[in-house]
Amino acid sequence: xxxxxxxRPKFSLLDKIYVVELVKxxxxxxxxxxxxxxxxxxxxxxxxxxxxxxxxxxPEQRWDSRLPEYYRGAPTLVRxxxxxxxxxSCQLCEFICPARAIKVTPGAVAEGxxxxxxxxxxxxxxxxxxxxxxxxxxxxxCPEQAIFLSKxxxxxxxxxxxxxxxxxxxxxxxxTRKGLVNKWNQYK
Amino acid sequence: xxxIIQWCDSVLSNExxxxxxxxxxxxxxIFAVIxxxxxxxxxxxxxxxxxxxxxxxxxxxxxxxxxxKRFGSKExxxxxxxxxxxxxxxxxxIANLCKWLRLEGEIxxxxxxxxxxxxxxxxxxxxxxxxxxxxxxxTIAPMLVLGPPMVAAAVxxxxxxxxxxYGEISMCVANLGIGPLWxxxxxxxxxxGLSLAGWSSNSKYPFLGGLRASAQLISYEVAMGxxxxxxxxxxxxxxxxxxxxxxxxxxxxxxxxxGEGLTxxxxxxxxxxxxxxxxxxxxxxxxxxxxxxxxxxCETDLVGxxxxxxxxxxxxxxxxxxxxAMVVGSALVVTxxxxxxxxxxxADAALAAWCDWVAVLCQFLMFLxxxxxxxxxxxWVRWTLPRxxxxxVMKLGWLVFLEVAIANIFLAAAIxxxxx
Numbered sequence: 001x002x003x004x005x006x007x008r009p010k011f012s013l014l015d016k017i018y019v020v021e022l023v024k025x026x027x028x029x030x031x032x033x034x035x036x037x038x039x040x041x042x043x044x045x046x047x048x049x050x051x052x053x054x055x056x057x058x059p060e061q062r063w064d065s066r067l068p069e070y071y072r073g074a075p076t077l078v079r080x081x082x083x084x085x086x087x088x089s090c091q092l093c094e095f096i097c098p099a100r101a102i103k104v105t106p107g108a109v110a111e112g113x114x115x116x117x118x119x120x121x122x123x124x125x126x127x128x129x130x131x132x133x134x135x136x137x138x139x140x141x142c143p144e145q146a147i148f149l150s151k152x153x154x155x156x157x158x159x160x161x162x163x164x165x166x167x168x169x170x171x172x173x174x175x176t177r178k179g180l181v182n183k184w185n186q187y188k
Numbered sequence: 189x190x191x192i193i194q195w196c197d198s199v200l201s202n203e204x205x206x207x208x209x210x211x212x213x214x215x216x217x218i219f220a221v222i223x224x225x226x227x228x229x230x231x232x233x234x235x236x237x238x239x240x241x242x243x244x245x246x247x248x249x250x251x252x253x254x255x256x257k258r259f260g261s262k263e264x265x266x267x268x269x270x271x272x273x274x275x276x277x278x279x280x281x282i283a284n285l286c287k288w289l290r291l292e293g294e295i296x297x298x299x300x301x302x303x304x305x306x307x308x309x310x311x312x313x314x315x316x317x318x319x320x321x322x323x324x325x326x327t328i329a330p331m332l333v334l335g336p337p338m339v340a341a342a343v344x345x346x347x348x349x350x351x352x353x354y355g356e357i358s359m360c361v362a363n364l365g366i367g368p369l370w371x372x373x374x375x376x377x378x379x380x381g382l383s384l385a386g387w388s389s390n391s392k393y394p395f396l397g398g399l400r401a402s403a404q405l406i407s408y409e410v411a412m413g414x415x416x417x418x419x420x421x422x423x424x425x426x427x428x429x430x431x432x433x434x435x436x437x438x439x440x441x442x443x444x445x446x447g448e449g450l451t452x453x454x455x456x457x458x459x460x461x462x463x464x465x466x467x468x469x470x471x472x473x474x475x476x477x478x479x480x481x482x483x484x485x486c487e488t489d490l491v492g493x494x495x496x497x498x499x500x501x502x503x504x505x506x507x508x509x510x511x512x513a514m515v516v517g518s519a520l521v522v523t524x525x526x527x528x529x530x531x532x533x534x535a536d537a538a539l540a541a542w543c544d545w546v547a548v549l550c551q552f553l554m555f556l557x558x559x560x561x562x563x564x565x566x567x568w569v570r571w572t573l574p575r576x577x578x579x580x581v582m583k584l585g586w587l588v589f590l591e592v593a594i595a596n597i598f599l600a601a602a603i604x605x606x607x608x
Contacts, residue, residue, distance in 0.1 A: 019466065022573070029572045033239040041242040052244040 064151070072134045073152040075102075075127055076174035077167070078145075080182060084115065085171060086146035088184075089122035093138035093147055101131035102138060118184045125167040129155050145180045200354045214361045215342075221556070222341055226511040229563045230303040236564065240571045246299040310504040318389075318497055325388035330502045332381030333509035337516045340374040343367045344519045345429045347529045347551040348436070348536065350544045359529075359548060360429050367428030368420070371520055372413055375475060378513065379405045382477075382484055385506070386494040397493030401484035404474060404581060408481075411589035412471035418460045418600035419524055432528035436536040440527035441465075446534055453607045460600040465525050467589050467596070472517040474585070477510055478566060480573040483581055518562035522555070526562075529555040 014020055035041050041054040056063065080086050089106040107123025109115050138147045150173060157163050165173075199205045231246075238245025276282050317326065344367075347359035364370055379402050386398015419441060423431045438447035441461055444454050474481040485493030495506045522528060529551035530536050539547035576584070 022569075025572045026568060029240045029568065032242060033236065033568075036239045036242045036244075044242075052247070053238065054242040055244055057244075 067151050071151050071153075072136045072149045074129060074134070074150055074155060074165075074173070075132065075136075075138055075147055075170075076150045076152075077125060077170040078148050078174035078177040078180075079171060080180050081176060081178055082182065083176065084184070085121065086144050086180070087122050087125060088118045088144050088146070089120045089125075090143065092141045092143065096137045096141040098135060098137065099131045099133045101128045101133075102126070103128075115184065122167060125170060127165050127170065128163055129157075129165060130160065130163040144183065145177075148174060148177065150174070203355065206354050210357050211361060214357075214359065218341055218344070218346065218361055219338065221346070222338060222512055222515055225515045225559065225563070226508050227303045227307070228560070229511050229515060229567070230306070231300060232560075232563055233567045233570070234302065235299065236567045237571050240568075246302040307504065310501055313500040315500040315502070318391075320390045321497060322388040322390065325384045326497075327502075329381050329385035329388060330498070330505035330509070332384060333378055334381075334505045334512065335509075336374045336378040336381070337509060337512035340371045341516050341519065343370050343428055344516070344523055345432050345528055346555050347548040348433065348540065349429075350548050358429055359552070363427065363429050365425075365427050367426055367431070368416055368520070368524070369426060371516070372409065375513065375516070376405070376409055378509065381509065382494050385498070386484075389494070389497040391497055393491045394494050394496045397484045397486075397490045397496070400486075400490075400578065401477070401494055404477075404481065404483055404585070407582060407585035408471045408474035408589075411467055411585060411593050412475065414590065414593035414597065415464045415467035415471065416524060417593075417597050418457070418464050421597075421600055421604060422457060422461075428523055428528070432523060432530055435527040436530035436532075440530065440532060441525045443527070443532070446532075453604065456603045456607045457600060460596050460603065461525075463592060463596045463599075467593055468524070469521055470584075471589070472521055473566070473569070474581070476513040476517045476566075478514060479570040480576050481581060482575065483578055486575060486578075488575075514566055515559070515563065518559055518566060519555075522558045522562055526558055528558075 032041070036053040039052060044054045047054050047056050077085070077087055087104075089104050091104045091106065094102045094104045103124075103126045104122050105124040106120050109118060109121045115121070134149065136149050139149050152173070155163075200209070235245040237243075271278060271283055271286070317323065342361040343364050345358070345360035345363075349356050349358045351357075362370075382401035382405070383398040386394045386396070386401065389395065389398075420426060422441075423434050425431060425434070435441060439445050439450070439454070442465060444450065444458070448454060470481075477484055482493075484490075485495065487493075490496075495503055498506060531539070531550060531554050536547065536551065539550055
């Protein structure tokens with residue numbers, strides 16, 4: 001036989017009459033109701049709950065401090081320890097982005113800045129937060145360790161134009177990141 | 189001034205005018221009560237659902253921004269500000285009660301404004317009528333759902349009789365001799381609303397929903413009608429006002445602790461009455477299209493059921509119709525099994541002997557309390573039981589309830605014949 005028939009449980013007559021089981025169920029739900037009304041719901045402490053039920057009242061209380069290390073929030077651009085803007089505008093993130101949220105306008109590196117080796121730098125770098133799906137592919141594909149997903153998850157807008165984050169904003173959000181490979185060291 | 193009083197006097201002395209005026213007042217009252225309870229039951233539904241699932245439920249709505257500014261924001265202990273605003277001292281019993289209710293950190297409205305805001309939102313939503321529907325029936329259907337429960341409520345007594353100098357007022361819009369029959373007949377009409385909605389939508393899921401609704405409502409109507417017959421045999425009347433009066437004198441149907449309720453026959457009748465109660469309540473669930481029996485709008489297999497194509501206030505009237513049916517259904521259960529407006533333990537007669545109007549007021553409040561309790565029961569069951577499968581619903585209706593209800597009639601008759 002290619003299939004295994006599911007074994008149904010045998011019900012006694014009492015189970016089949018259903019009234020007793022119904023009452024049992026009602027008692028269980030009533031326990032939950034009473035406990036949450038008294039503010040003693042189970043696993044309330046785990047959720048850092050307050051007041052009625054086990055829930056955490058969101059805008060007042062937040063989960064931020066417990067966000068895991070691997071949390072994927074809004075993507076940002078980072079600077080290295082030396083303060084260098086790490087993006088070299090290779091546009092790999094733009095090509096990999098499944099939602100087409102990223103738009104990179106390549107530009108030249110300013111002469112005499114000491115970064116001539118990297119040849120290019122983005123003139124403009126835009127991420128449309130309405131398109132972004134927080135998949136983290138940009139971070140994975142980036143050969144320069146320039147784009148990282150932050151833990152920012154509350155992105156509230158009143159206008160579509162506000163959703164587009166430009167280069168300056170992205171670098172400001174990303175800040176500096178330590179312990180990255182310094183690939184374009186001029187002494188190498 | 190005197191002429192006005194005289195004119196009122198002459199108008200009220202006229203029997204027809206007296207009857208008309210009192211009926212209109214009662215009509216407005218019962219209408220208001222039902223609509224208020226529709227709103228209230230939406231709130232109860234959402235709050236109780238929340239509590240059962242360890243959530244607070246809707247507790248944010250209801251503080252307009254200008255009030256927030258006035259009382260200070262949430263972090264600044266709004267309760268303190270609210271108490272101060274009304275001039276209530278902080279160690280009074282009201283303040284202690286609020287603290288006991290855990291209102292300190294929260295905005296003390298209990299989310300009661302939520303249903304009103306939901307209603308407002310539904311009014312403001314886009315009214316979309318698909319081009320492929322049959323417009324006339326599509327428009328009539330929501331009315332046919334909302335109307336019947338309102339009409340059916342007419343025979344439900346909400347207090348006893350009051351005697352004034354112009355004549356007696358029975359606190360029941362229409363004191364008909366066919367009370368339960370009227371409710372069954374009228375609530376049966378709501379089938380038309382559901383099946384018309386399903387059919388006129390001209391789309392397959394609503395159509396299936398309409399079919400299911402009509403099949404389910406008709407099947408459960410049969411068992412529902414048969415299940416109350418033992419009760420009617422005991423009461424010996426179909427007039428709901430008389431039924432409640434009987435229960436006030438002789439013990440509620442399910443709590444026969446005084447009057448004739450203490451006789452052997454009455455306690456022997458308890459078994460068939462308990463069976464009737466279970467069948468009747470289940471059928472009321474099915475009639476009101478409530479979970480575990482909401483096959484007509486079963487999202488998992490029918491998208492939205494018969495109201496898939498509806499939007500805005502038309503959808504809201506389906507919603508309100510469902511809740512109105514629930515309110516009327518619970519009112520009927522309360523009337524038949526829990527003594528309607530009766531306060532119980534002989535308190536009705538004592539109060540009525542003291543003052544008619546006070547008695548009526550207390551009875552009305554008692555009726556409302558019982559109604560709220562039963563609506564809570566409806567909600568409680570909804571958030572406990574999963575939905576039945578369609579074939580299980582039909583099987584339960586036709587193969588179990590119908591037979592048990594018929595056997596129950598014979599059982600009750602035998603008990604009434606042999607045990608005196």
